[in-house]
Amino acid sequence: MRVYVPLTLSGLAEAYKTGELGAGPLLAYAVTPALREWYLSDDIEELEYAALNRAALASLRLLAADAGAARRRVVVAVDVADGAAVADPDRALDPSALGEVRVAGTVRLAKAAAVHVDSDDAEEDVTAAADALDAADAGDDDAQFVVDGAEDHELLWYATQEIPNLVGLGG
Numbered sequence: 284m285r286v287y288v289p290l291t292l293s294g295l296a297e298a299y300k301t302g303e304l305g306a307g308p309l310l311a312y313a314v315t316p317a318l319r320e321w322y323l324s325d326d327i328e329e330l331e332y333a334a335l336n337r338a339a340l341a342s343l344r345l346l347a348a349d350a351g352a353a354r355r356r357v358v359v360a361v362d363v364a365d366g367a368a369v370a371d372p373d374r375a376l377d378p379s380a381l382g383e384v385r386v387a388g389t390v391r392l393a394k395a396a397a398v399h400v401d402s403d404d405a406e407e408d409v410t411a412a413a414d415a416l417d418a419a420d421a422g423d424d425d426a427q428f429v430v431d432g433a434e435d436h437e438l439l440w441y442a443t444q445e446i447p448n449l450v451g452l453g454g
Contacts, residue, residue: 286311288359289341291352296450308385312338315370318382337382347413354410355401399438408432
């Protein structure tokens, strides 16, 4: 099963150093029954793209909570065993939890299929979106417009071999 783990660049650097995305339960996003119902599509690529975007929003939340983090959203696509990722049935109807799963056990970075990261030119919009997130959550339409501005930037795809360069450890 493919899951999308939200991180920051500093979180990705830590994962690169330790070889692990973290010990479970780890928050991730995947194609869940609730996501399928919400997205109204049977196209697996579209559904995975929706899960990736949900993880990108979660990455934005991590940035909002960490003022010192580089203002670029990061999502790691990881393949885990079927059954390792489980949706919380108590949150199935919560719109903010669409696609959300918990991955049990340790998730090794070696299981990553790819890394998705904002380009440099997204930083200004991502910074503004992180700053506006609380107001958007409180129902401020102008703030939601700013948050949506970050979503206008597509995350770039990187092979896992490129992680050292992404986190500044490459030579």
